[in-house]
Amino acid sequence: MKKQDVWLAIIVGLAIGGFIWAINERTLRITTENKSKRIEKDYLKLLESYFNKQKDIPDEVKRQLLHLRERFVGINDAAAIELKTIIDLIENNKEEIAIEKLTKVIENLLKQKYVKAGHAKDIASCPKLFKILERALELKWITKHEFHFSCFLKDQRNTEAHELAISFPNNWKIIAFFSGIEILYNLKGIPQNKMASH
Numbered sequence: 001m002k003k004q005d006v007w008l009a010i011i012v013g014l015a016i017g018g019f020i021w022a023i024n025e026r027t028l029r030i031t032t033e034n035k036s037k038r039i040e041k042d043y044l045k046l047l048e049s050y051f052n053k054q055k056d057i058p059d060e061v062k063r064q065l066l067h068l069r070e071r072f073v074g075i076n077d078a079a080a081i082e083l084k085t086i087i088d089l090i091e092n093n094k095e096e097i098a099i100e101k102l103t104k105v106i107e108n109l110l111k112q113k114y115v116k117a118g119h120a121k122d123i124a125s126c127p128k129l130f131k132i133l134e135r136a137l138e139l140k141w142i143t144k145h146e147f148h149f150s151c152f153l154k155d156q157r158n159t160e161a162h163e164l165a166i167s168f169p170n171n172w173k174i175i176a177f178f179s180g181i182e183i184l185y186n187l188k189g190i191p192q193n194k195m196a197s198h
Helices: 003-054 056-072 077-091 095-116 129-138 144-162 170-188 192-196
Strands: none
Touching (some): 056 077
8 A cells, every 4th residue: 555545544534533523523512402401491390380389479478468457457547558558559560569568567657656655756756767677676676587677678668769660579579578567467466376377
């Protein structure tokens, strides 16, 4: 065999080897992409399933708000009316405004309690929400956890009040509603375990 034939055979062999390698790489890339798409599709299905289950949470929020409203009727009718408005807002997909109103109910109840305890002469002379929350924590009207949840509600309320068409993530909304409800039960003096059985 001539030297030129040997080199030609080596070049052809390398070319064929390179071609086979390229096909294998392409096949491997396509297989990997398809596998990745399947994993992503399965993940999206899992997320969809999770979010479908989460649809029950707003119903639980409404149930607890309705229960709270019943407890406030005849004792604090202004709070009862606000709670009805909050429920209506949730049903009309206006959760951000509902969170703002829920925070306002908490603020008003704290101010009423503040005046009744003799820390201010009237509602108008009460401190702003954050200061009254700090004082409520000192007076043990709310727990440390409720204080932090209240600050979260206050921040959400302030965001809603100062920004147009604000939209909170669903998890934030759920946390805000359940935090606000728990604080209202506490301020009203209704134990959580009794509430859950209704």
